[in-house]
Amino acid sequence: MPRFDGTGPYFGMGRGMGPCGMGGGYGRGYGRGYGFRRISRKDEAEILRDYIEDLKEEIEETEEYLKDLEG
16 A cells, blocks of 8 residues: 555555554545544454455455356
8 A cells, every 4th residue: 555545556456454444553545534533442343354355355356257267
């Protein structure tokens, strides 16, 4: 995340889970505000659960794509 604004390596990419995205840290990008955000343990746990679900979906899609390639 070169700009540390949650967008990832390319504009519009990334999940905002880095140090400046929804995961906490210094929010510097696109309406997220400036300064350090503190996230409760409950909110952080929910964010991580959502992130795990997103990763599972991404794995499933990648496996389907791989099957098509090998098909």
